[in-house]
Amino acid sequence: MDSRDRRLLLWACVLVGEAPCMATVFVTHYWQLLLTRSLTGVAVGGAAPLIYSILSDLYPPSERALVTTVVVIATGAGAGIGQACLRVGVKGRG
Numbered sequence: 674m675d676s677r678d679r680r681l682l683l684w685a686c687v688l689v690g691e692a693p694c695m696a697t698v699f700v701t702h703y704w705q706l707l708l709t710r711s712l713t714g715v716a717v718g719g720a721a722p723l724i725y726s727i728l729s730d731l732y733p734p735s736e737r738a739l740v741t742t743v744v745v746i747a748t749g750a751g752a753g754i755g756q757a758c759l760r761v762g763v764k765g766r767g
Contacts, residue, residue, distance in 0.1 A: 679730075683723045690716025 693712035700706045725741060732740050 679723050679727055683720055683727065686716045686720040686723065690720065 690713045693709040693716075697706060697709045700709060724744065728740050728744065729737055
């Protein structure tokens with residue numbers, strides 16, 4: 674039995690991760706950027722295992738491999754699309 678509600682832990686990870694992510698708008702020094710992005714990374718690192726754990730509760734064993742595959746592909750695709758959008762945005766400014 675879990676000692677904590679995983680949904681609340683996931684919510685906390687999202688909150689802890691998004692606050693410094695939004696704070697990057699206000700940084701003026703490199704150390705501030707490093708700190709805010711590091712905090713976001715720690716929160717994402719905490720959220721990933723929770724997501725897979727919650728998925729295992731939501732889907733029967735016969736469907737877990739497919740659902741996990743979809744989440745992993747979507748995560749990678751999101752990172753790739755985000756970097757492509759950044760590249761286009763930076764090119765447009767230069």
